[in-house]
Each structure stands twice: as structure tokens, then as C-alpha cells.
Amino acid sequence: MSVVETKRPDGWESYGDAQKERVGFFTDTSVCIGCKACEVACKEWNLIPEDGRVWTGESYDHTSQLGANTWRHVAFVEQRKPLQALLEAPPAPGDRTAPSAAPGGDGSTALRWLMESDVCKHCTHAACLDVCPTGSLFRTEFGTVVVQQDICNGCGYCVPACPFGVLDKRHLPATTDPPPAILGRKEDGRVWKCTLCYDRLKGGHEPACAKACPTKSIQFGPLEELRERADARLAKLSAEGWNGAQLYGRDPEDGVGGFGAFFLLLDDPEVYGLPPDPVVTTRDLPEMWSNMLAAAGAMLAGVAALTLFGSRR
Amino acid sequence: MREELHPLSDVNGKPPGTTSWDGSITEAGTEMRSYYGRPVIKEPVWTWEIPAYFFTGGLAGASAVLSTAAKLTGNEPLSKRALYIGAVADLVSPALLISDLGRPERFHHMLRVVKITSPMNVGSWVLLVSGGASNTAAVLELLGRLKPVKLLAGAVSSLAGPLLATYTGVLIADTAVPVWHEGRRELPWIFGASAMASAGAAASVFLRPEDAGPARRLAVAGVLAEGALMQLMEVRLGKIGEVYRQGAAGKLSWAAKGLATGGAALLARRGKRSRAALVLGGAMVCAGEMCLRWAVFKAGLQSARDPKYVVEPQRERADRRGTKATTKPDA
Amino acid sequence: MSLSKLLESWPAVRQLREGDPLGLGRAVQSPRSRTLVPRIDEAEHVVQSVCPFCAVGCGQLVYVSDGAITHIEGDPASPISRGRLCPKGQASKSYADSPLREYKVKYRRPYGTSWEELSLGDAMEMIADRIIRTRADSWEWKTEDGNPANRTMAIGNLGGATLDNEENYLIKKLMTALGVVQVENQARI
């Protein structure tokens, strides 16, 4: 199996002529104002149910995490550290425009408030896609990963397969397409996640969250272009001495083959609730299959041996 | 639905390992960074049917082999009983799986595709083949007709059986759940051993001592193998293996060990003579195997729930070997 | 559908026929996915509007089908907002369709303990009568100092910053003609 050896999204090339340019998101948290327009835009467009009204005390985040009913989630992290580190070199002579000290550089009162709009990563090698037993999850012609709601039977396998905890089963009462009563389930029961607005893409429209984003923290576009943009952005921020600036999921060599929706973070991923070194679980599947065949063989042999040899009593 | 994972009254009391107001985790001197202690990955949404299926699937798979092997040695009582046990388990298994689905009426979508990347899809096909074969064999056995077909069905089911019994180990290992994924080498073996133990023990319950030798040996060997493999896995899991000693998984592990070992001892020492020992020992081993499956299941849920089992190993790995997940300016 | 057609539509078969052996892409695409159309492309008409919340004045596009709003999103043509909206503006449709929205007149009689039903026409008549009565009862030609007043101080009107200019215009015009001077709005707040 070659699922992780290619740098191209699995399944994408099956489209032949119908294949489109791979698109995605670049979420630049250095300009995110935490307004949550993305969360609402997503819900309005995708007609997602309300996700409960729980005051968490976790800064301004009361959505808490991605899930079946939240496909964009804005994280808020309050930190006692400056946004920009003190620059080593003083401002160039004659540059009267720069402040005398870097923002928050005095250390004592330094404070920063990180905000990050999280979303499905649309991995190049997507575990959810691989493990889905029905083909409900599929790679679209745009290289994105989508759950087909007319197919999903709610087996839930993709839920623990995702290394980012993106997918979840909707436990709310079904609103449309109710299952026959004889089978008893009252809940929606299907798994939902970001579709990168598959329907909008088909109509040539930008995904709802990216369109709404007031500061263009969420940028939508061809992935290659976004990666270039991100590299330039990282270089700029690093030159300006921004604390902890790093790209997350930009590198096609990472454990999931690079994200279709990647990020510029201002601290390590785990601070935002993201795994620091995610790996697509199916990378180990070939090994697991052969290991299993060995176990099955051993078991066959074992049962046979224990039955064939030895006394009947 | 989102929930208040850490009831704030607890947060205020600051029990170990919960969030403080600034999101830092305070845990007995260590500081693990996470997002307010919230899980990184999602806990599996599977309900009780799934661990139950692990048991019935294993039972069915091993019983099919046992039945055929017994037939080869001419142990007809064992062969028949194993056949029927396997067939029943093969009938219960899909019912359990369907019951767990969010959309049970769409169970047949499982056969929409053939996906080698999806252990669950592969398993569905295996279960179809194995269950179909074992039930065909059982029905023909009951009716006493079409013997060649019956034999063929029996052979098919005994070849598919080991796959059915072990693929569930891959099924859960092929997730991001730390304690499952990191146990990927042992899990199919443990499930195979557990299946052997279950099949042997279940057959023992229905056998007279004079026919129960192979079944008892199977049960005892399965229990011994599984115990050793579990030990090996826990050691190899390192820190994350601690979930097998904590909470529900811990209790179930102990119960599994106690019941399976006790049952196996009973079968080994008294099973030769006592029908009662066979029944009791067999039941104990089965119960033990059931507990084992539940322990593995619960351990998975527990390790998914606590971000440290996700973050710490990955952070350690990233710090040790570097990671391509993040691109830093100087890189 | 013939059996062969049925078989051909079976994704497991399509996997082999459509170059998607792993069943990850095109072969498993459902008919619904294949023919999906965004509902904004199906709207009967689109109306250019302005966000009703703060004073930034973001442009909105309101999509309508069957006499109902199907979606509201930012108007890219606006030089101010360039198609973007904040969470409130983005929730405009939900605001217009709020589960708490009232559609009927409610009437509470003096000392009453519950709302009662009332027709809009009756309500309008009753309100007009009360204005006329209160105004007549409280009319002031002069102040205590004997200065001209030409007013009633027993009626007030509050609100305006969320309303249209045309509406504010009619309010001020009508109230001034009625001698009502206590006309105020949120600008004060």
C-alpha cells in the first residue's frame, strides 16, 4: 500500500479530467481578532445546529472544541508574555517611526492574547478518509475531504481515527431524513465536519468562513499559493521578532503529508489544543495488516495444534 | 454536544491535572501545556455493543477453527458445539454492530465499497464471509443435508475465523487513540489469544469432561498467552500504559486477570473430571475475556480523554527527532 | 434499472472501473455529491442590503427563494466591508428568523396579569386615541414663566438609532407637529 508515500492527496487523482486545483485554508493567527465570524458564517451556511450554551470560563471561548456542530472553533489563550520579543538590534538610525521599545517589551506587564480559528485540516493523508468503511468520507475533486451525509451510517470509526479530534457524531435529534422507527434511533447519528464548503466550491464561491473573516486571518485559495504566502508571512514576522511564530501543517513531509488547511501559530500547537506531531494512523496499516495475518496464522495453527494433539479428555 | 468537561467547581478546587484560569495545567510539579486540559482527539463514540462484539467476533472466529479441527480429530461433540457457538456468535455480531450505528438502517453501506485501508470495511467483508459460512454450515448440520457444501462452508469459516478474531485488534489500533495505536503490535495477538480462550471456554461449558480436552487446552493456553501479551504490551506502552491500571480500565483489567486465570486454573485442574468445573471454569474464562475486551475498550477511552497521553509522547518525539509538523523561522 | 446498470453504479465496481482502486475519491462519490449546487446559485433573487447591527455599515447580500430568505452573506462590492461580516452581521438571517421573534400584537390591559390578543388595526386605533387624549389633557400653551410652549410634556418617544433615516424623519416630523418634544434615541446613550 502506498497511502503515505505520495505527496498528493489520496484519491484525488481518480478524477482525471474532472480534477480541480487543490484548494485549502491558510489561517494566520497573527491577525485573528477572535470575533468568531467564521463560526457563525459556517453555521449559517451549513445550517448547523446550535451547540449548547455553556459558559466555560476559558477566556472568551465557550465553544470549546471542534465537533459535529462546530466546524470552525476559535481558541483563546491568555499569556503573560510579550507579543514580540525584544529586538536584538536597535531600530535603524533615522527610523523615527518605530516605538522606542518593542510592544510589551518591558516584560513586567507583558501580556498577549492568542486567538486561533481551528478547522478540519483536510489532510493530504487523511485517516478519517482511509478508515471510513462506507465511502461516505471521500476526497473531492478539489483535494478536500468531505463526509457525504447521504452515505454516512454513523459507524463512528473516523471519530477516533482523526489525530486532531475534528470529527464527531451528531447526537441531536434528527431533523431530516429520519431513520425508520423500527430501528429505534432518534438521533441524527451521523458524523459531521467541515466540508470546506464543498457546495460553494462547486458554484465557484469562497467558503463561508474565509469570506466572512474581517481581517483575512482565514485565507482561502490554491494550496500552493497559500504555502508561498505563508512562507513570506513567517519570514516577515520572524524579522519583526514575533514570539513563537511558526507554521503548522505547511510541510508536505509531516505525519499527515501536510494539511490542506494549515496555520501560522504564535506558540506551540499543544497550546492551542493541537497535537504537536500528528501522524496519520493508517501510515502503520500495512505493518498492522501483516502483523495481524501473522497473529491469525498463529491462531489457526495454535487452535489446530491444541485440538489435534493431546488427549480428548 | 459540547460539555463542561471540568465542572468549574472542581477547577476552583484545583484538583491535580485540571485547568487554572490561565489555561496552564498544574499537576504535581510538572507543567504539561494543553488547551484548558481539553482532549486533543475525540473519544470514540462507540457504545457497549463494540466491546461486546470484540468478544463475540473473537468467539465466532476461534470457534469456527475449533469446530473444523475437532471434526478432523473426530471429536464430533466438540465440533458440533463449537460450530453452533460460532454460528450464534456470528449472528449476534452483526446485530451488535448494526445496533451501534448512528444510522442502523444504512448498515448495508458497509458493503458499498471494498476498502483495504479501512479495517472496519475489511472486517465487514470478513464477517459476511465468516458468518455466512459458519451459519450455512450450522444450518446444514442441523438439517443434516448437503454435506459437501457443509464441509466447504466449515472450511471457509475456519479460514476466515482467525481473521475475524484478530482484525478487531487492527480496527482499534488503526486510530489516533494513543493506548490503542501504540499497542498495535500486540493487540491482534492479544485478541487472537483471547478469542482462543473464549472459544475453548465457551465450548467447555457445553461439553462432558471426556470430550473437553482440546477445549480446555485451548482456554488455558489462550489465557496464558493473553496474560503474557498484555504484560508485554503494558511494558512497551510505557507511561501511557498506566491507563490500564487506572479507573474503569484498571478495574476491568484486574477482573479479567482474576476471572480468566481462576477459570483457566479450574479448567486445568478439575476440568478433566468435573462437569461442574467445566461449566464454572468455562464461564469464568468467558467472563474474564469479556472483561479483557472491555478493559482494552475503556483504556482507549481514558487515554483519548486526557490530552497528556496525546501531547506528551508527541512532544517528546518532536523534541527528540524533530518534527515536520511545525515550520519554525530558522528552519 | 437493469442489473448491469445497478452493478455499474455500485461503488465497489466503480473502484475498479474509474481508476480509484482504494475507493477514496471519485468512485465513492454519491449522486448527491456529484450534483450539488450551492443554494445561493438557486436563489430566485438577490437583494443588496446593509447590516442592521453596528455603524460600520457592511454590505449584505440577501438571497431569497419562495418569498423566504435562504441566506445572508457579505456583499463583496462594498468598499467598506469588502464582503466581510462579523458574527452578528453573519447571523442576520438567524436574527430575522429568531425562534423568539414576535409576529402578533400583544396587549396588556391596565393592572392585567397576562398578555391578550389584539388586532393590529384595533391597536393602531387605540394608540391614536390615547395620543389624542393624553395630548389634549396635558397641553401646555405656556410655561410657568409665561413663555410659549405649544407642547405636551406627557408623551415621549424613544428610539431611532436602529431605524432608517426615513423612519426617523417621519417620527420627528409627526411628533413635532403633535407638540411632543421628548423625542430621544440611543445616540444619547
Place this chain on the structure above:
Amino acid sequence: MPSLGTSFGRGGATTFQQDLQNADCIVIMGSNMAENHPVGFQWVMEARERGAQVIHVDPRFTRTSAMATKHVPLRAGSDIAFLGGIANYILQNDLYFREYVEHYTNAPVIINDEFADTEDLDGLFSGWDPEEGEYSVESWMYDGMEIHGSAGQREQGFKPTKGEASGHGGHGGGLLHGEPPAEDRAMQHPRCVLQLLKRHYARYTPEFVAETCGCSVEDFVQVCETLVANSGRDRTSAFVYAVGWTQHTVGVQTIRSAAIIQQLLGNIGRPGGGIMALRGHASIQGSTDIPTLYNILPGYLPMPHTESYGDLDRYIEANTSPTGWWGHFRAYFVSLMKAYFGENANADNDFLFKSLPRIDDDNSAYWTVEQMLQGKVKGYIIAGENPAVGHANGKAHRLGLSRLEWLVVRDVVEIESASFWYDSPEVESGELEPEAIPTEIFFLPAATHTEKDGSFTNTQRLLQWHWQAVEPKEDCRSELWFYFHLGRLIKQKLADSEDERDKLIKALRWEYPTHSGIQEPDAEAVLQEISGQEIESGKFLSGYPELKDDGSTLCGCWIYSGCFKEGINQTARKKPHWEQDTYVADEWAWAWPDNRHLLYNRASADPDGKPWSERKRYVWWDAGEGKWTGLDSPDFEEDKPPSYVPPKDAKAEDAIAGDHPFVMQADGRSWLYVPQGLEDGPLPTHYEPHESPFGNRLYSQRANPRRQQNKDLAEDPYNPVADEPGADVYPYVVTTYRLTEHHTAGGMTRSVPYLAELQPQMFCEVHPDLARDVGLEHGGWATIYTSRSAIEARVMVTDRMRPVRMDGREVHQIGLPYHWGKRGLITGDSANDLAHMALDPNVHIQETKAFTCGIRPGRRPRGADLPRFVAELREQARSRLEASVAEPPMSGRTSRTPSAPGGRREEDPHVEPEEARKPAQ
């Protein structure tokens, strides 16, 4: 706002949001723009990405601070000290933009020698009348001007322009000619404005600012340096403010402070400069331009005052400025009367001027509530506002509503102002019983913006049309429908009335075409009336220069004149910005006045008409063409050359010189010093908030002497303050604010599921030290109390709230969002229940951004225990105060007269005039 109006000539924001991208430095203060105007904030981010410094000065570290290149924490209510400090820094170091200041501002003007500054009179300006508690403004005037005594003015039948009316310019000012009588171009005369400013601010040193505002000297100086470095010929800086500045008893003077800085730095009328006022509601600017305000008529024409009992000529004379565009006041007013009354208003009947209702000094919303509480108001109509939650002292408002005879509430959901009779906190406490409330209530469901045509005027004076998308359902109706049909019904019912008082309503021109099944009035027809027409021909006017004073034109709002020019709805123009030539995008909608986006843009060129620099070119004189040209419609007569010198007898705009860009001002200049139009002084002065834990470091006059207080209103008691005994019952500073996820009083958002879940509960923000000291638990509950009421909130412990040090004391500040009420998908206590109704004297706005409170852990008492709890604390504070009066404190410096009943203290200068006038130090 009169602050911008008196300084520059118009009350609107001087610039537009897109222009912020051109700024080299943006100071956001009194605004949390990223949270409350997120989409407008994109232009600040554009500037930041281009290298601009973004400075946020705010008591709280907000989402705006998170995006700023610099956040400076500030003690709530100390803004004038901070801004005054900047002005002082500029003046002491001679860093002002000399050429700009000399030519475009009134810095060289010499002021009356009777003028005395707060520095001379320990916190009072000359002219204070302790009896009336008001200033008389003669001594503030320009030297050599003929002064009408204000009492004398009244005898002649008019009052000077002030409040919102002066929000549209320093008209009048007594100038008979465009040029001030006496000035010193060298700006060295001791009584010239520049020198007065220098002296006035001399004590606002960085150390004073740091001590008073609770920031560091370094932070403050850094702000000054950054601002100065980014202003001048090549660079410009902008100020952005919102209600963080207005909601104070010194709100107008705070904005004035920024106006002074921006004048000194030469940042007005230039790209990337200006003062951006951010309004909170879709059409709050519109509802001031076409006012639903008591004291003005459309276009900032003053409502006739009861003391203005003269005839039309007197009224016109009082409000006309001989010079500048206010010289055509008669045309504006007469055209309005023609729009209102048609042929019933004519020259023979003084255009019905004498029949118009008259106002008193204050008939504002808070005054009305007082009247309600006294049973004097019988009927009230509320349309799209929720005073029970959104106004300061919600309890007083709810009690007021319960004393009405009838009440009409129009809204899309049943708001607290409609439901107070059965679910208010007062019903819960037993203070109100439904069976005992006489108010007859009509709740009428309203239409939303998608269900009607109409225009909003946004924060940058831009009128934008929104088209109807769907028909309103069932009983839902637009306000246009409601008021039109209400007026129609009333006119019908009074058609046969012979009563003199019905003359005006019978004369009202009230014919508008209607459409659709519900007979919705045609909004465009109303807009046409607003824009104006020639009566005879029906020709649409192209702008206010076409208005006539003889009754031959009609115009519903002169500053909006031209918004329907050529019969085209200019406000509905929607040409995409990418099809337009410049970022000004002047073919998108229509900005007043005359589609100008950046006001006073003549100032973007030097006195000779050349751009100050290439980098900052905007509007300039094209000598070849003989006209002003550039990126925007010039805010100047197009063909008036820079060299124009008005002849001696010139009138109106002809009296404005070619190098004076502020065409609404009588002298064509911006006003650093405001001789007339403001109630509380010609210059901003640091006063403490009405309720503050501190005394005034500068003067014994602690708070704004002119602020409005409700001394006799039992429903609005005040906390003891500063070092008064009893002040320690309410030792903390509280400031209220909004969140991105909700809108104002929450009526529009608590009812929306997607928004309700994003901020589901009322909370308070406190610093970890305060939490520790008081025993508040993060995530637990706190009870916050003032003399008015007590509320409960979830506790959010956060570094983002900072304590401030002053006088060696550390004082904590508590943040409270004010979106919650009893109704909606999410409910909670209302922060405004805690606030008092002391007001800014110019605009009657309440001080909800800085007052005092107490806090303790746990939920608030329920039922009747709540008012008891509040009363007990009030009693506790009062008894301490009384005890201290019986036994005077050791230090006499701040001894004060005991309080009146209700625990209120009196410290007004007319109570203690001697002490108040003690020289400083």
C-alpha cells in the same frame, strides 16, 4: 457630537474607515474597535501590515489590545489627563505643526482678558454661576468681540447654540466677520490661544499623567513620541474613539482633547489622519442628523426654546452666523418648514414658526425618566430601543415605565421594556406587583431591515440604502408604516377639530404613496422629501447651496440635500469598489455633505493649495484649471483660490478666506479653544468621574462642576467617593462594555441561537489579585453592588484587567459587559442596573464607563432580600459619612458637607464656593 462640531464645524467623524489604512499611527482610545467594529477594524489591520503603529489606550486588555503594537493600560475615566499630557508634551517641546496651526486653527487668536483658566480658579473657568450651577460664557470670547450677555440674549428671545445644535459647528460665536478681531500670528501674545493652551496644560507632565492614569511614564512618553514622529508633512496619525469616551460626565471634553492634539499635529482634513468616531448602531449618525433627539430639528437646526419667544426673524438671527455656511440658516429652516407643512407654511405666517413646540434646557431621555417617576409622563412609545436594559440605572427606568398610563413597544422580540411588568427584578423582589401596575401596554412586532426599504447613515456619514428582500409576516411592520399610519389616523380623527392646538398637526404635510398589500409607505418618497425639491417645478435639488429662504424649495434635512439629486436615489448606488478609481469609492452610496468622504480636506493642502507632501496628497488646487481637485469631492468651494481674501462686507461662505479650510466655522478655522457652544468650558480639564475612589490631583474641584446630577431623585442615589468616609463600601472602579458576540442591550442577539451560544452568560472580569483579596473563584459567582442595585455574574479572573496605582493606593477595576437581561435564549443580570444617571452636561450622556462599586463572592440575594441588601450597604456607607461629620476628620483638606438623604453627598462648588475657589496648592 458638539466636541467635533465646535472644534471643526461638523459633529460627524472627520474621516472614513477605509482611510485608516493610510495612517502611520492610529491611536484607539475609548474604543474597542476590534471587538465592536470588527469589519471596520480591517482597515486598522491594513495600516498595521503597512507598518503603522497601532496604540490602544484602555483600562482593559481587549481583543483590540491584542492586535495593537502597543497597549497602554489606563485608569477608567482619566482620559483627559492622558490626552492633556500629550498636548502638553507637544506644546512644551514645540513639536506642533507650526504652519498648519498658524493658518488653519485659532491658535493665534487673542482671547478676552476677562477669561480665567481652571489653573487660575482651582478647577473652574471664569463665569461660573454658583446659584445656577452654570457658566456664563462672555469672558470666554475672542478679544474685541461684541458680546451679548447670555442673560441679555434671553431677553432678546434666544439662547446661544449648544448641545447637539452646536454639534454642527461653532456658528455664531459673535463673529461679525470671518476674521477674529485680534490675533498674533507669531502666537506669542500671552492671551493668544496657543499660549493659553500651554499654560492650561503645563502641569500635565508625564509624571502627572503616570500618577493620574496609572500607566508608566515610559509608556506614556512612548505614545507621545510615536504620535509626534508619525505626524507632520509626510506622515499622519488618526484617532479612533467610541462610547468609551462619550459615556462620561466629561465625555464631550475628552473628544475635544483629541481634537486639540490632532489640530496641533496637523492631522485633520488629511489622509490617514482625522478623528474617527465609531458609532454603535446602524444609523446612530443618521438618527442625529435627522434627529430623534429633543433639542434639534433635522440638520442640527436648534429646536426653538421656551426662552426663545421671539419671532422667526429673532430665531434666525440668533442661529445664523454672518460668515461661513451657517450664513444660510434661514434657507435651511424655511425649506424644512416647507417640507413639514407645505403650503400651510408661508412667509405670512412666519412659516408656522410660532406654532412649533418649544423645549426646555433638558428634555432628554434621562430627564424624561425622572418625569415618569414623578408621574408626569403618561404615554411613551419605544421603537427599537430597550431602556430597561440599555440605559443607566435600569431599575429607575423600569419603575418609570410602571407609572405610565400607556406604553407602546415596537421591537422584533419581546424585550425587557415590554415585559418588565411581569418579569423584572422588581417583580421578583416584590417592589412591583403586576396587579398594581396601571400601565396599558401595546407590544407591536416590528419588521427587520430585510423586510423594508430604507437608508442607514453609517459611522462615516455615508447613507446606504437597503432594499426590501421579503414581506414582513403577520403583524410585523416597519416603523415607516407605523408612524405613517399613526399620523394618518390622528389627522383623520382631528380633521374636524377647531382647537388651536391641533393647528400644526392639521397643517402637517403627510401624503406618501404606499405599496403592497399592507400599504407600506414608499421610503424613496420620504427620501426625496429629505433631499429636497424645487416646489414649483418639482426638480430635485443637487445640494444645499440650492436651498432658498423664500419658501420656494423644500428640504427635510439640509445636510442631506442632494442625496436624491437628478431624481436618482444616490444612497442606493452600489458600484463595486473594484470598478472605481480610488479607494474613496465615491460612487458607492452617498456621504453627507455633498458626497464628501474626508471632511475639511482643503487642509490636506498647504495654505498655497499644494499638497503638504507627495505621500499625503488628497485634495489640491489645480492652478491651471482654476479649481480644487483630488481624490475626493473638495470640502471647499471648488473655484475659490487659495489666495482668496474676503472683502470686508462679505457674507456667509464668501467671508471665508482661501486658506481657511473649516468652512462651517464662522472664522473658517478649527478651534483649539472653543469660545462658545460648550457648557463646561472652552478647554478640556481633568476632572474625576462623578463616582471615583480618588480626589482630583489638580484641583479641589473634584469632578466636572457642570455635570448633571439628579439631586432629588431617590431612585438614583450616589456612592460616597474619594476619601469620603463610606467610600470604602464601594472601593472599586467598574467599567461597562460590549462583546463582539452581542449587540448593545442584547435584544437583537440574545434571541439568536448562534450568538447566544458564543457568549452565553453574564460575567465580570477581575484581576487575579482582586480575586485573591476578595475570595472570588474563577468560574464561580460574584455579586457586584452600588447604591443603585446589586447584580450577579460569573467570575472571569484574568490578567487583562489591571489594577491601577494612584496616591500610593492600588485600586482594582472591574469589567462588566452589559448585554444581559431577563429575556432571550440566554438571560442574566444587567450591568446597567448598577449605573447612575449623572450626565455629561452637553449631551446628557450617562457615565457608564467609570463608576464605583463593591464586589463579594457568591450569588446575589434573591427576592425581597435584594433591595434590602442594597439598602443596608447604602445605609452602612451613609452612617460612616454621618459619623465622620459629627467628628470631623483630622485633615481638613477634603472635608465635605454631609450628604442629603439617600447617602448622596454634595460637593458642588455652590455648596462650598469658598473652598472650591481656593487657589491650587
